Structures are given as C-alpha cells and as structure tokens.
Amino acid sequence: MSETESSGLDDLLKKSTIVFKGTITHPHNKGLVPANTSEDTAVVHVDTVYYLRGNGMKLDGQDVLLKAKSISDDDVGKPQVFFAKSWLYGQSVALIEVARIPEDSEFAAKDEILESLERLGSNRVLYRIALANVIVTGKVSDIVPATELSEIPPTSREGLQFAVIQIDSVEKGQYSLKTIKVLFSSSAEPRWRMPRFHKGQEGIWLLQRNQTERKGPLYGIPAFTALDSDDFHPTDEIEAIRAMIGRSW
Amino acid sequence: MVITYEVDPVVDIIPKSMSNETNDDGEPSITVSPSNNDYICAGCTSTADPQNSDNIPFFYSLDGGSTWTLNACLPGGVSGMNPTESCSLDMSLRFGLNGLYVGYIRFDNYEMSVVNLADFTTQTLSTLETVSGGFVRDQPWVEVTTRKELVYIGGGIIGGIWLPYTFDAVLVGNNDLVAANGQTAAIDHYPTSPRPSSGFATTIIEARATEGQDAPSIRPAIASRTPAIHSLYFALSVYAGFFGWRTLNASGTYTSDVVVVRDDGGASTFTALKDSHGVAGVSVASGTTMPPFGSPLGSQRGGVDLALAVDPNVTASGNDTVYICWGDGASMGKSYTLHLRRSSQSGADGSWGTDLFTVTSAIHPALAVNARGDVGLFFQQLYNNGSENRWKNQLVIFVNGDFTSPETILLADVEDKGSLPDPPYVPDWSIGDYDNLIAVGSDFYGVFSGYNDPQTGTFPFGVQWQRIVVGNQLQDGQGNNVNPSVDPFFYHASPELIVKIIKENKEFDKFTAEGKGSYKAELPEKPIVENKLGDVKLDDGINPGYPGYIDPQILPTIAGRIDQIEESLATLRSFITESERPQVNAEALKKAGAKKKYTASAKKEGAEE
Numbered sequence: 137m138s139e140t141e142s143s144g145l146d147d148l149l150k151k152s153t154i155v156f157k158g159t160i161t162h163p164h165n166k167g168l169v170p171a172n173t174s175e176d177t178a179v180v181h182v183d184t185v186y187y188l189r190g191n192g193m194k195l196d197g198q199d200v201l202l203k204a205k206s207i208s209d210d211d212v213g214k215p216q217v218f219f220a221k222s223w224l225y226g227q228s229v230a231l232i233e234v235a236r237i238p239e240d241s242e243f244a245a246k247d248e249i250l251e252s253l254e255r256l257g258s259n260r261v262l263y264r265i266a267l268a269n270v271i272v273t274g275k276v277s278d279i280v281p282a283t284e285l286s287e288i289p290p291t292s293r294e295g296l297q298f299a300v301i302q303i304d305s306v307e308k309g310q311y312s313l314k315t316i317k318v319l320f321s322s323s324a325e326p327r328w329r330m331p332r333f334h335k336g337q338e339g340i341w342l343l344q345r346n347q348t349e350r351k352g353p354l355y356g357i358p359a360f361t362a363l364d365s366d367d368f369h370p371t372d373e374i375e376a377i378r379a380m381i382g383r384s385w
Numbered sequence: 386m387v388i389t390y391e392v393d394p395v396v397d398i399i400p401k402s403m404s405n406e407t408n409d410d411g412e413p414s415i416t417v418s419p420s421n422n423d424y425i426c427a428g429c430t431s432t433a434d435p436q437n438s439d440n441i442p443f444f445y446s447l448d449g450g451s452t453w454t455l456n457a458c459l460p461g462g463v464s465g466m467n468p469t470e471s472c473s474l475d476m477s478l479r480f481g482l483n484g485l486y487v488g489y490i491r492f493d494n495y496e497m498s499v500v501n502l503a504d505f506t507t508q509t510l511s512t513l514e515t516v517s518g519g520f521v522r523d524q525p526w527v528e529v530t531t532r533k534e535l536v537y538i539g540g541g542i543i544g545g546i547w548l549p550y551t552f553d554a555v556l557v558g559n560n561d562l563v564a565a566n567g568q569t570a571a572i573d574h575y576p577t578s579p580r581p582s583s584g585f586a587t588t589i590i591e592a593r594a595t596e597g598q599d600a601p602s603i604r605p606a607i608a609s610r611t612p613a614i615h616s617l618y619f620a621l622s623v624y625a626g627f628f629g630w631r632t633l634n635a636s637g638t639y640t641s642d643v644v645v646v647r648d649d650g651g652a653s654t655f656t657a658l659k660d661s662h663g664v665a666g667v668s669v670a671s672g673t674t675m676p677p678f679g680s681p682l683g684s685q686r687g688g689v690d691l692a693l694a695v696d697p698n699v700t701a702s703g704n705d706t707v708y709i710c711w712g713d714g715a716s717m718g719k720s721y722t723l724h725l726r727r728s729s730q731s732g733a734d735g736s737w738g739t740d741l742f743t744v745t746s747a748i749h750p751a752l753a754v755n756a757r758g759d760v761g762l763f764f765q766q767l768y769n770n771g772s773e774n775r776w777k778n779q780l781v782i783f784v785n786g787d788f789t790s791p792e793t794i795l796l797a798d799v800e801d802k803g804s805l806p807d808p809p810y811v812p813d814w815s816i817g818d819y820d821n822l823i824a825v826g827s828d829f830y831g832v833f834s835g836y837n838d839p840q841t842g843t844f845p846f847g848v849q850w851q852r853i854v855v856g857n858q859l860q861d862g863q864g865n866n867v868n869p870s871v872d873p874f875f876y877h878a879s880p881e882l883i884v885k886i887i888k889e890n891k892e893f894d895k896f897t898a899e900g901k902g903s904y905k906a907e908l909p910e911k912p913i914v915e916n917k918l919g920d921v922k923l924d925d926g927i928n929p930g931y932p933g934y935i936d937p938q939i940l941p942t943i944a945g946r947i948d949q950i951e952e953s954l955a956t957l958r959s960f961i962t963e964s965e966r967p968q969v970n971a972e973a974l975k976k977a978g979a980k981k982k983y984t985a986s987a988k989k990e991g992a993e994e
Contacts (some may be wrong), residue, residue, distance in 0.1 A: 153436035170447045170454055171506035190437035193405055194863055222436035223508065225402045226454035227851075232508070294679050323679075324805055324814040326431045327474050327495065327520065350495065350519065 145252045152219040152234045155187040155249055156195065160202075160211045168201040169230040177203050177230070183215065186249045190222075193229075201230040215239035262380050264366045267349070268342040270309035271381065272316060273374060276337040277302040282319060295323030298359075299333035301341060307374075308381050318343060319359035330361075331368040340377055342367040388757070388784050388880050390829075394847030395796050396875040397837060398427060398444050398453045403435055404853040405861035409803045409871035412817025413832040414477045416485070417825045419531075423449045426485055426505055427832050428476035429873050430817050439463060441473040441492060445505050450830070450875045452851060458508040459500060461491025477821075481529040481553030486513075488525035488557045495520035499527070499557055499575070499585070513555065513575055514585040518563070522571075524601040524818070526558040532621055552576065554621055556652055557585075558603035564589055570599040570627040570644075574652035590625050590646045590655040592665040596639060600628035600675070602691040602819065605652075606707070610699045610731065612649035612657075621651045624732060626693035626709050628675065629666075636715075637677030643670040643691070643711050645732045660734050667734040669726055673713040681812035682717040682748055683767045683774040683801040689818060690723065692752035694760070697824075705731040708760055710750040723747045723764055725788075741788040742781070751822035753829060757880060759784050761829040763822045767801065774801035778833050780822070780878060796876050798843040799835040804870040815871045829878040838869035848874075 149155070162179035180202045182195045202220065217237040224230035265271065282296040298317040318341060321328035343360045350363060362368050369377060398413075399406055410429035418424035428443035434457035442457040462472070474490035484503040491498055499514040516522050536550040554574070561571040568591035575585045591599055608622035629642040646655040646666040656665040676688045690712035695705050707728045714721035723744045730736035747766040754760050760783040765776045778797040803815020815834075822831040836842065839850070839857040852872075853860045859867040 153434075153438050170452070172447075172504050188436065190435045193402070193435050194861070222434050222438045222440070222457045224454050224456055224506070225435060225442075226400045226452065227402065229402050324803075324812070326472055326492075327490065 145248055146256060148219050148235050149187065149249065149252050149256060151221060152187070153189045153222045154185065154195070154220050154231065155217065156182050156220075157184045157186065157215055157217050157239055158182045158200075159213060159215050160207065161199070161213075163207045163209060163212055166201070168199060168228045169224045169226040171224060171230065175203055176207050177201050178207050178211075180218065184246075186217070186246050187253065195229060198228065200228060203230065203232045205233050205236075261366055261377075264342050264364055265308070265377070265380055267344055268308060268367070269345040270311045270316070270343045270360065271307040271340065271377070272301060272303045272311065272343065273305045273307065273340050273371060274301045274303040274316075274338070276300065276333050276335050277315065279333070279335055280317075294325065295321040295328060297322055299337075307340070307378060316341075316343070316360060319357060319361050330363045331365060333368075338371050340369040340371060340374055342369075388759070390782050390784075390792055390794065390878045391881050392780075392794055392796070392846045393450075393877045394849045395844055396450055396453070396849045397851060398832070398873040398875055399837075399852045400444075400453055400455055401851050401853060401862075403455060404859070405865075405867055406435065406852070407804050407868050407870040408433055408472060409805070409813075409815035409834075410873050411815055411834045411871055412475070412819045413834055413873040414527075414821045415823060415830055415832040415875070416478045416480045417823065417830050418480045419482075419825070422825055422828075423447060424480075424505075425450050425830065425875070426478050426480070427453070427873060427875065428473060428478050428487065428489070429834065430474055430476060431472045433472035434462060437462075439493070440508075441476075441489065443473070443476065443478060443487065443505075444873070446875075447506075450877055451849070453875070454506075456506060456508070458502070458510065459487060459489060459498075460512075461489070461493050461496075461498065463493050475524045477525050477527040477557075479527045479529040479555075481555070482531040482551060483553050486527055486529050486553070486555050488527040488559075490520070490522070490525065497522035497525055497557075497559060499525070499555065499573070514557075514573060516573075521561065521563045523560040523562060524558075524603070526602075526604055528556045528558075528605045528607055528623075530554050530556075530607045530621065534620065554651065556605040556607070556623060558605045558625055558627075560599060560601045560603055561587065561589065562598060567595040567597045568592070568599070569595070570603045570625070570629070572603070572605055572623070572625055572648075572652050572655065574623075577651075577653070586653070588648070588652060588655055590627070590666070591629060591644075592656075593629055593642070593644075594631070596630045596633045599630055600639075600641070600689045600691070602689045603627045604691055604693040606693045606695045608647070608705050608731070609695055609697050610703060610705050622647060622649045622657075622705070622731075623652045623655075624693060624695060624705075624707055625655065626669075626691055626711075628689065628691060628711070630675070631672075637680075638715055639675040639678070641673050641675045641713070642668045643673060643709065643713075645669055645693070645707065645709060645728075645737075647732050658732050658734065667732060667737070669709055669728075669737045670711070670713070670724070673711075674715045675713055676715060676717045676721065679812065680717045682721060682746065683776070684803070684813050685748065685765075685767075685801065685816055686812040686814055686818065687712065687717045687721065687748040690748050690750055692750040692762075692819075694752040694754050694824075696754040696758050696760075697756055698758050700729055704729060706754075706758075707732045708752055708754060709737075710752050710762060710764075712748060712750065719746050721746060721748075723750050725752075725760075725762060742783070742791070744781075749816070749818070749820045749833070751820045751831060751833075753822045753824040753831075755824035755827045755829060755880075757784075757827050758786065759827075759880070761822055761824065761831075761878070763820055763831050763833065765816070765820070765833065765835075775799060776801055776816075776835060778835055778874075780829070780831065780876065782829070782878065794878065795845050796833070797835050797848070797874060798845075800838060800841050802836045802838075802869070804868065827880050831876050831878075832873050833876075834871050834873050836869060837872040846876075 158180045165179045219235040220231035278300040410432045413429045415427045425446040439462045440457040441459040442455045444453045476489040485505040488499045497516040500510045502510045535547040557573040570591040577586045605625045612622045630639045632640045644666045647657040648655040649657045658667045692710045710725045712723045724740045725742040728736040747764040749765045751763040762781045780794040782792045803813045805813045820833040
C-alpha cells in the first residue's frame, strides 16, 4: 500500500467507529431501529467485524441498519467492506456509512486496517509525549490535599489532591528536584475523569506544566497534570516510551 | 369519588443492543413531546456512545416509554477515549413546538451548549448557544414554553404591521462560575425577543452577597398566569429557585437562603419579587444549614437538592401556586431533611408558609404539578436493611390538596452502589445530583437512576428490562455475565377515577345473603372536564382499597343496578372527550405485550388486576 493510500485509510478509520465485511440484505428498509429518518436506509448483515471502537459490543453475525450514501438494487447480496460511524442503539444498531469498498478488490481489509490502527495508536501516544513538558518515572510517595486552592469555587475543587512522586528518572524535559507534585482529582464525577493516583503506585508520568488543553477554573490551576488516560503508563512500558520520545517532535 | 394513580412497571432505559454497558448513568432528565405524548426523550450524565465516537448521546422512545433507543448525535465527545471516560456530562432536555432542546456540558472542552433538534431521531441539529471558556457553567437545567405573541414587522416610511408569531422560549438555569462577585445563579434565555436571530442572553438572578458562589442547582419554572404588566414582546412570567450560599462555617457547613425569584418580562431581570428591604428575590427559608459540599449520604453526594414547580391552574385571584422542595441539614445523615412548601400568591414575600411535607435521609427531589393540581414529588430515601444501605425510590402524590395522607408509591428499592468500588470512591456519585419529574396533562412522567442488579433490586410495580437479563443476571448477548451498574429507569403514573358504589338502603347488609339491596354510583360534585382521566374504575365498598374489584360471586345479584351505574358512568365519561383521553398507555401496552399494570392502591393489597 502506498503512503497516500495509507493516509487515506488512516483518515477513513479516524472517521469510522466500525469497519466490517457485510452484505446488504434488505435495501430501502427502515424497520430495524425505530427512527423517523426520511433518508435511505438498508438492513445489512454483518459477516465479520474488522474493527469496532468502544466497549466491546459484538456485532458479528447480526443485522444492522445502515444509513447509506446510496443504495442500488445491484448492491444487494454482494459482500462489501463498510466503513461506518455510530448512530442509534435500540433492539439493534443503526450506523451511518462513511465509505464502502467492494470485498473483491485488492484491498486486504483486515491486515491493512490492523496496520493503520497500529499507526494511529502509536501516534496518539506520540502526540501525548510531544505535549508533555516533563516525563518522569517513579513512585507515588504521598497524597496530599490541595489546600492552597481555597480561592477556587468549592464545586470546582472537589476531590483535588496532589500526588507526590519520588522520581527515579527524568526521560524528557528539564527537572532537577527529587520529587514532583502532580495535581489530580479523586472525584468520581465524570467531568473530573483523569488518571487517579495512590500511594505506592509506580509508573511513567507524561506531565504538562500549566496545561491549556482543558479549560475552566479547575484546569486553569498552575500545576503539573496528567489528565489524559495516555498520560500515565506502567513501568514496564518504559522502553516503548523511550523509543517514542526519540521519535517525538 | 376517589382519585388514585395507576403506575406502569418501571422501564430500564438501556437498550438491548447496549446490554454490555456498565457506565453509571446518573442524574437523568426527561421530556415528553406536547404534540405526541408517545415521543419521550431522556438524557443522563455518564452515558457514552458504546462505539466511542466523538458524539454524546441521549435516549428516545417512540412508544410512550416502553422501548428506548440511544441516539449518539450531540457534538462534544472525545473519540479515542475509553467510553467510560468520554461521556455526556450534565444534561437537561425539553420539548418545544420546534422539536427537542438539549442543554448540556460538552466533554471535550467543558463548554455549555444548547442545541435544537427538529427530529430527535437524526443527527441533524442546530446549536443555539455555546458558552466558551471551558467549565465556566455548571448544571444546565432547561425549560421551554411555546409562546404566541404579536410581532411588529416592517416599519420605516411605509410603516409596519403587527403579526402573530409563534416561537419557543428557552430558559436554561445554570451556575455561572465566573460571574462577578460570586453571584453565580444565572438564567440564560432565548430568544431575547421573538425573533430567532436575537440569540441568548444571561441574567444573573442572585442579588445578595455569597460565599464565593451559589449552589449548582438553579431551577427555572414557567409561570401559568400571564403577567398583567409585561414587556413589549413577552407576555411570559418565569420563576427560578436556588440556594444562596451566604457563609461558610468552620465545620464546612454553609448557611444558605432558599431563594425564589420571578420575572414578568421574558426572563430579563428577575426582580418582580422583592423582600421587605426591596432586594430582588424572596427567601422561602433563611439561614438554613447546608452540609459541606460533597459530603455523602450513603455513598452518594447530596446537599444541593432543590426543585421548583408551578401549578398549571391559575388561582381564582389570578395568582400562580408555586411549590418548592429543598434539602437541608448540618450533615448528610438522618437529620438531612427535604421540605415541601407552597406559595399561592405567585411567590410573594411572606406567602410561603410552613412545611407541607418533610422527609428525612432523602435526596434528589423532583417536583411537578399536573392539570388536576395534584403535586408529584419524587425522592430517593436511604435506609439500612441491617446489612447494607439501600435507596427507596419513591413517588409521593398529593391528591386534591391533601398533604397529610399522600399516595406513596415505591417504584424501586435498590442497593446503594455503583460500578466504582466504595471505598475509595465515596461519594461515588453514581446516581448523580438530581432526578426529573414532569407533568403532562394529568399524567406524571419521571426518570431516576438506580443500581440495576436484578438479583437485589425490588420493583413493586414490576420492571421491564430492555437489556438482556437471563434469570436474574445481566448478560451481554453472548452469554457472558455483565457487572451491575447504575441505569436510568422510566416511570409513568396516571390518575384513575374510582367511582364508589355505595349502599342506597338498609338492605345492604343482607345483600350477599339474600341478593337484596340497591346501590348507586357516587359521582363527583362537578365534572372535571380539564382532566385527562384514563380508565374509570368501580369500588364496591366491600373491598375498599381494591379499586375495580367486584366479587364475581355477587356480581349477578347487583345486575339490577348495573344499568343505573353504567348510566352514571356514561354521564361521567361524556365529560371526558375521546381526544382528552391519554392514548399513550393503551398503545404502549399493546406494543409491550405482556406488560402488566397495577394501581397503587391495588398493589398495597398485593393484588394484581
């Protein structure tokens, strides 16, 4: 596959939540999931799921409703590779078509998709590494309350704490102290979802100083943070992280 | 004549195709389309698109709440994140003439957005408002009312003309965390004149000093009366209730005022109600003690509990009857109390009186008043059964203004748990900060969040699962067990008219033995034309508390009087036109097949119709 084709596949995958080999069985059909859509939909039998983002639902062997870009009667019964994004979840699932490739093309769907996913996955960690000002390995020696944040509205500082990390090594950035304090929230409230830390925890922290990704009173606090699920990694991933630091921009 | 309320089995909203879902779908909101009561939408915090797109979802039903579908359509998710992380945040939904309105906090940038979907089953929407700057607004609460106003079109040399114009007025209560002076209680309102292009405006409704901020629960409610003096464009009166946090005490408790404000000009000033010092906003309760923010009752956060509702019937003197329910107490324990109070004078200072009803160890009040003037109050009450904490999810209906012996309906008794382990996550916040109850005609529609374990949950009126339950075990469709979590549950209560058959002569006592006696139906003193009453039931007086039951053994013996009763009932029914009868239940039940219905009173006797 050429670089251009790879890039095209990457873009399709970014737009898609599911890629599957399937067969249109009932064109111009709306019955599978209750909706008022006036657009053309069809029932598609899912033969094999190549890629499904998310929480692990199983769609192999099931019928789904597809809002297609176009449907002709010639499409019926022909296996095709569908790129689609999520839409409705009822008794069954409804999807919106992103792209469609004939199954008999030279496109080796499964292998190409796996390669693309590997690229995208690495790129995401690379992106987090690039954003990080400091990357350290170490161990949480203490959890201390963020009492100095009393000027923040009380509903905006719920569960705020500092994880004090005893540093083993600095993998990126300039940092000379033995410990580093990482601000995080232990609140279970969804808006504060971020990696949470506990005493004794070991790992690799990709830290931003005074981050600007997330906004608002909490996120405007000057501090080191690791807010993304890819900003913390277990210690045994250090070699992979080091390799990516070398490739990071 | 007796009015009682019939309750359908509660419905777990999570659809079948999401059977492996384990998010804690908390603090739900619900709305029913005024043009078709079968169309219902609901939204929760923490609900995620199972395919982890960059969209945030909500639920809809096209059959009166029997079955539900998730629509992943609202912008603001973060694709690539784990679905348990990228999810909906605070969400509130209301229908208007022009479709569905959703106010929510986006997950990707924490901005508050208000969007409109003409068709809630599609992904097509228009964004009405976006408050930029990240998490600067909290807990949007949407109310919508459709207005018909005269609008002056044209002008200049050729002059203009007044034309009738119909539009949806959208109100969004929210906590503006960056408002000046910590006066954070706010109402965003749209449009500022009856022209769609006029956009949103924000009105700060707090007029007093605060301890850094007001509490997050800012609750608007649409008035029923038309203000005598109103703005050029809006003959619209609006209320709002909130906690003004006044002082923070050394113990972490807050001294708070429970404040109600009103605006008679389309939500532009909220200064119509003033206290004795001339300051805008009246205190329903002053100097109440609020527990430290974030402190738990059981494993759930409380302390910001407030609900507001207006009776759709204007009083004989032309006033609104306004109800408010709030929670207070020095701690989130047994002393934490929900209070229900009422003003029959459009919220005026000094008109709020004392508590009509209280309940302890309860949170998340949801309040609505139906067309009959009956008041519905939902809350979640904590108790310990000796081995574990549990929540009683209860709907209390105050019928015919009786606040001393309300009809109490236990919808669900579930464990105080979520998907996160307790500890360390206490409060685990799994059921969120609020629930929602609305009235449509004489019916109540509500939604609450609760632990969905079929093995330990008790649903006295039954429960209808959409997600896969095998035996008492949640499963994913491939035969794998699924861990319990918190789900949203839908419920629906509608009034029944029970016509009592009362004895007409002294032969009554010999009735069963000798087949003698005569009877008549006790009819209401005046017809209730406005009420959308469903089935009319008989109470034979012999089995009180068991409406609709007449012993088959004795039925033939009263045949001579049945015609008279039927005639009376026909007279009564004639006041209830076919168009006023709720069609939702009948259709929904047909589709639900085996779905059973009970009356609250009947269930108390352990009987099934």
